[in-house]
Amino acid sequence: MLQVKKSISSKLLLAIGNEVIAMETMESLIRQLHEIPGKIVMLHDGEYLFHEGNPAKYFYIVRTGQIFITEYASSGRVLSLRLATRSSIIGELPLYESNPVYIFNAVAQSAAEVYAIEFPVLQAYLEKKPQLAVNLLKLISAHMRKQHSKFRDLVLYGKKGALYSTLIRLSNSYGKELDDGILISVPLTNQELANYSGTARESLNRMLSELRKAGIIEYRGHLIFIKDLDYLKEAIQCENCGREVCNIE
Amino acid sequence: MLQVKKSISSKLLLAIGNEVIAMETMESLIRQLHEIPGKIVMLHDGEYLFHEGNPAKYFYIVRTGQIFITEYASSGRVLSLRLATRSSIIGELPLYESNPVYIFNAVAQSAAEVYAIEFPVLQAYLEKKPQLAVNLLKLISAHMRKQHSKFRDLVLYGKKGALYSTLIRLSNSYGKELDDGILISVPLTNQELANYSGTARESLNRMLSELRKAGIIEYRGHLIFIKDLDYLKEAIQCENCGREVCNIE
DNA sequence: CGGGAGTTGTGATAAATGTTACAGGTAAAA
């Protein structure tokens, strides 16, 4: 009964007018957040901002550098969720919890600088400034969509789907457009990339090899260069949802 | 470098004090939402509330009945996401989008009644009533956590993880506790259950058979009866995060 | 410059999951 073919038309509709969260909303939110008293935290390469299970005291906004958001499984496997960068928000989830703990790990991928606001302070501001609450609502909705689309890519297209999805997101967030393709300007090891798909390194490596043989990607130094982004997009029926949704931040 | 063993201690910490969204917050939110002018929509069994790709006009609150939230893949596969019930909120994502469309399908699993509020009306209220915005923020954060934990179960423990996760969620949302186990009071076909894990029906069937042979579950009429919920929880390292997070609503 | 630590690439094999095919069960309509 629920096994219905999806028509193309609805996909197209979905592609129209989907400016999920406008750049200006985002920027205005970050500006508003910076008006809230907080402190600046400096991190060196590899330093943890927090660990999962730690009591959650602060809400963070990244100012410079990149920060991995990851989760550990007891098996020793790592699941990478985000690669936060300038203006990304970190630790938004424990908001308003009575006894909050972080559910992820945040570790600097390079030297980084973040702005830290105490949860009670943020909460007080939210209740005073509805516009701030509304903007945050928009941002979290956007996060939700990001997460959901990745989930879908994985469920419907397998690990390959998760990888392609990750590559597309990386190119939206960190891609430098050159005349013959897109260079992902963040150095990632195979293991790190595998963590984004919850894949074994070896499996990831094989998938990358295939993509290389097929001429979809190549290496430029240690960086991945995507020659045929459309191939990746078609493979997972990407709806071109735009950088605002389809990113890894 | 990121391949770190997760210590048990942090898992335990995570289990303490994680009342993510209090019942009262939830109820107060629903009460607040009902004060906003809207209309009541009646649905008969199998009727669609909306299809993915449709322009999104309304935000819904379920009053009675159950509503499947699903997504279709071009392959014909169906991905089920939620089974919304009384006080569940539907269609929250397109909030504040300039040209919103629904990204899911919502179809009544039984006769159902929902309360529909137009997005612009809701948005106006949100800006006037910060408490409402804050409550909605809490709710959406909770949704985010639900989604995330399912994603993690799937990535880290495969389809079996997705199934166990679904069973646990179903038992949290629709389980009737009997003396020797938990009866999931919603009739679901194998196909419907498979859709929640993005699994082939046959694979799901095999997994269910195994669980039955191992004495973990059994059938009571057409309903699934869980005899050993702890087995399922242990298999996916469930952190007993509580009904407020770990549900399917 | 030469080791070592970390990384990459690949084969062999195992386990998980999907696909195809079909027999039989069940419940509601005719």
Add this chain to the structure above:
DNA sequence: TTTTACCTGTAACATTTATCACAACTCCCG
């Protein structure tokens, strides 16, 4: 009651993904 549509269970086989094992490479540091 019979028919019909839908659902369940299961076997055989194909594909995907993980695991183990190991050789080769790179880059940093002593």
